[in-house]
Structures are given as C-alpha cells and as structure tokens.
Amino acid sequence: MDRTNTPYGNHQFGIYSAGLKGELPILPLRYEDLEARAREVLDPAAYWYVAGGAGEASMAANRHSFDRYPLFPRMLTDVSERDLSTTVLGKKHATPLMLAPLGVQEILHPDAELAVARAAADVGVPMTLSTVSSYPMEQVKSELGDTTGWYQLYWPNDDELATSLVQRAEKAGYEAIVITLDTKMLAWRERDLEGAYLPFLQGKGLANYTSDPVFCAGLDKAPDEDVVATVKHWSQVYASPERSWSDLAKLRAATNLPLILKGVLHPEDALAARRAGMDGVIVSNHGGRQVDGSIAAIDALAGVVDAVGDHMSVLFDSGIRRGADVLKAVALGADAVLVGRPFAWGLACAGEQGVAEVLRRLLADIDLTLALTGHDRIDRLTRAALASTRY
Ligand SMILES: Cc1cc2nc3c(=O)[nH]c(=O)nc-3n(C[C@H](O)[C@H](O)[C@H](O)COP(=O)(O)O)c2cc1C
Numbered sequence: 001m002d003r004t005n006t007p008y009g010n011h012q013f014g015i016y017s018a019g020l021k022g023e024l025p026i027l028p029l030r031y032e033d034l035e036a037r038a039r040e041v042l043d044p045a046a047y048w049y050v051a052g053g054a055g056e057a058s059m060a061a062n063r064h065s066f067d068r069y070p071l072f073p074r075m076l077t078d079v080s081e082r083d084l085s086t087t088v089l090g091k092k093h094a095t096p097l098m099l100a101p102l103g104v105q106e107i108l109h110p111d112a113e114l115a116v117a118r119a120a121a122d123v124g125v126p127m128t129l130s131t132v133s134s135y136p137m138e139q140v141k142s143e144l145g146d147t148t149g150w151y152q153l154y155w156p157n158d159d160e161l162a163t164s165l166v167q168r169a170e171k172a173g174y175e176a177i178v179i180t181l182d183t184k185m186l187a188w189r190e191r192d193l194e195g196a197y198l199p200f201l202q203g204k205g206l207a208n209y210t211s212d213p214v215f216c217a218g219l220d221k222a223p224d225e226d227v228v229a230t231v232k233h234w235s236q237v238y239a240s241p242e243r244s245w246s247d248l249a250k251l252r253a254a255t256n257l258p259l260i261l262k263g264v265l266h267p268e269d270a271l272a273a274r275r276a277g278m279d280g281v282i283v284s285n286h287g288g289r290q291v292d293g294s295i296a297a298i299d300a301l302a303g304v305v306d307a308v309g310d311h312m313s314v315l316f317d318s319g320i321r322r323g324a325d326v327l328k329a330v331a332l333g334a335d336a337v338l339v340g341r342p343f344a345w346g347l348a349c350a351g352e353q354g355v356a357e358v359l360r361r362l363l364a365d366i367d368l369t370l371a372l373t374g375h376d377r378i379d380r381l382t383r384a385a386l387a388s389t390r391y
C-alpha cells in the first residue's frame with residue numbers, strides 16, 4: 001500500500017500531494033466549481049438534464065439535511081493507520097464508495113461508461129452500470145476487469161426481456177442486480193420539458209436494448225435502420241408501473257445473483273423487500289429527480305437501517321458530495337454509499353482521468369475526515385460519531 005507522509009496525513013489516497021509538489025489540480029476542487037466547469041463544456045440541455053431534478057426542493061433538501069447530523073470529533077485516539085474497508089453483500093470492499101448507475105453517459109463524453117469503467121478499475125471503486133447505457137454491458141464489464149460491477153435494471157414490462165437482461169449481466173460477470181423502483185415513469189422535470197430534451201428519445205443510451213435478442217425480436221428492422229421505431233418500442237417496454245411486490249419472485253427465479261432494491265425510503269418498504277427475499281436496499285430519492293418535496297434521502301436512512309439493517313445490506317445515495325457526507329451516512333448505518341453527479345462532472349470535464357480524480361479526492365477526504373474525527377475504521381462508525389439527537 002502506497003502511504004505518503006504529508007501535512008495532509010499519512011494516507012493511502014494522498015492525491016493532494018500533487019498540490020504540495022506545486023502542481024495545480026487538473027479540475028476545480030470544490031464540487032460547486034467542478035459543476036460550473038462542466039456547465040461551460042456541455043451543451044446546455046445536456047447539462048440541465050444531469051444537473052436538474054424534479055423541481056428544486058428535494059435536491060436542495062438532500063444537501064441541507066446532512067446538516068442535521070453534525071460529526072462529533074474525538075481527540076487523542078490513535079489514528080495513524082486507517083482502514084476504509086467495509087462489507088457489502090458479504091464481500092469485503094476496500095472502501096465504502098461506489099459509482100451510482102447514471103444513464104446515457106454519452107451526453108457527457110463520447111467514451112461514456114467505458115471511461116468510467118476504466119477509472120473505476122484504476123481507483124478500485126465498484127461501478128453500477130445503468131440499463132440505459134451507451135455501451136453494451138458486456139463491453140463495459142471487460143473494461144472493469146476484476147473490479148466489482150453491479151448491473152442496474154430498469155424492470156421492463158416484458159418478463160422475457162427482463163430475464164434476458166438479467167441473465168446477460170450474470171453471464172458477463174456482474175455481481176449483483178440493482179432493481180430501480182422509483183423511476184416507473186419520469187417525473188415532471190421542468191428543465192427537460194422546457195428544453196424539449198430527453199436524450200433517450202434521440203436513440204441515446206439504448207445499447208443494452210439494441211444488443212438484446214429479445215428486444216430486437218420486437219422490431220421489424222435492425223435497430224439502427226429505423227431509430228424512430230426503436231425508440232418507440234423502447235418507450236413501450238422500458239418500464240412497468242403495474243408491478244407489485246409479488247412480481248419480485250420472477251426476478252428472484254431468473255438469476256442466482258443477489259438482488260438489491262434501489263429507491264427505498266420507507267421502513268415498511270424495506271421490510272417488504274426483506275420478505276420478498278431481497279439481499280439489499282439502496283436508500284435513495286434518485287438524487288431529487290423523481291418526487292419533488294419528498295423526504296431527503298439522508299433523513300430516511302436511519303429508519304430503514306433500524307428496520308432491516310441486521311438482515312440485509314443497506315446502501316445510500318442522493319447528495320453525497322464530500323467526505324463528511326460519507327461518514328454521516330455510514331454512521332447512520334449505511335454499509336456503503338453511491339455517488340452520482342460528482343463523477344458525471346469529472347467525466348464531462350476530463351473523461352476517464354476526470355472520473356478517477358473525483359474518486360481519489362473523495363477517498364482522500366473520507367480518509368482525512370475519519371482520522372480527524374478520531375476514528376480508524378470506517379466500518380466501526382456508529383451513531384455515537386454524530387452529535388445530533390434527531391434520529
Ligand atoms: C443524469 C442522471 C442519470 C441517472 N440515470 C439513472 C439510471 O439510469 N438508473 C438509476 O437507477 N438511477 C439513475 N440516476 C440516479 C442515480 O443513480 C443516483 O440515485 C443519484 O444520482 C444520486 O444522487 P447524486 O447525483 O446527488 O449523487 C441518474 C441520475 C442522474 C443525475
């Protein structure tokens with residue numbers, strides 16, 4: 001392990017030794033400045049598709065609700081060596097950080113998920129690949145190599161297509177299926193409607209479908225011969241708002257992989273996931289992109305952990321921007337966290353290198369914040385690391 005002694009600590013992720021050597025960072029350091037840089041390089045409609053939400057309230061709440069859980073630093077504990085490892089689905093991960101599934105990454109960079117997979121492999125951070133990706137899942141997995149990949153399923157209304165996608169993912173070497181439940185239709189997204197912009201309606205992000213024999217069997221012509229017909233067919237099959245809890249048995253039977261439900265906020269839904277034989281849940285409000293005015297994701301975390309945390313993996317996303325946010329989520333009981341928009345901006349500004357840089361910075365920040373709050377093992381954090389009495 002490469003541990004560098006610097007005034008920023010003796011840590012494995014000491015990327016800001018770059019600054020100490022007098023080198024300027026390749027990307028702005030502050031999340032807000034990184035987003036502003038991405039805005040300069042992106043087409044405005046693409047920028048707003050990524051940056052925007054369903055209204056503004058839940059996105060803002062995702063951020064400011066972290067303030068309800070202040071860290072409570074302790075002194076004179078030995079923090080000379082730290083361990084960021086954690087266990088998810090019974091497997092040891094080197095750190096609690098993962099990449100959230102983000103669709104249509106080709107609007108950010110032509111190398112899209114391939115660049116993200118290379119960065120994930122380089123830094124050793126697991127990646128979750130969206131169903132709505134710009135390259136087929138098999139090609140992305142080959143870039144990931146041995147690094148953990150999860151496959152996120154948008155659950156189609158056609159069971160045969162669902163089974164085909166899930167079984168391809170298993171065969172390609174993905175280690176879990178993440179079933180996203182909160183996007184059975186897209187929310188009222190004013191920015192996208194105003195710009196008349198939905199990238200998948202231009203045929204972007206459909207690589208997993210156009211490479212699928214079951215999907216293609218529903219088309220009269222080859223997918224690229226009639227893009228309009230391909231998009232129409234996709235829009236008819238991609239989601240399944242009629243599903244209920246009992247339908248999960250079909251997916252359970254389709255694969256031996258662990259199944260994780262994404263978009264769980266209510267403790268009763270977490271309990272239902274457990275009853276349905278699921279292996280984990282991701283507490284998420286989709287980065288504020290679906291139900292505006294919903295509970296902030298971080299405010300839903302403790303309730304889900306208390307309901308099912310002893311029995312299944314509980315993960316968290318929506319609003320993670322800095323190291324302290326990760327510590328708070330882990331202290332509240334998350335086994336790991338996923339980041340979305342931060343790596344999207346790294347991808348937009350500098351491709352693979354930009355994603356790797358964003359991940360390394362976050363890991364350095366997590367490591368330093370762990371040390372400075374008086375802890376040496378992230379998987380030992382409990383709510384006692386927080387000062388608040390709100391949970
Ligand atoms: C541009 C964009 C596309 C997304 N596409 C998907 C997707 O295809 N599947 C999915 O489960 N979640 C998707 N999400 C939600 C993310 O997985 C994640 O829940 C969210 O971005 C986390 O919040 P954060 O961006 O504040 O970190 C998307 C989010 C964004 C910003």
Ligand SMILES: O=C(O)C(=O)c1ccccc1
Nearest residue numbers: 103104132183200205289
């Ligand atoms: O935009 C999103 O948040 C999202 O999850 C999605 C849904 C369908 C296609 C692509 C992305």
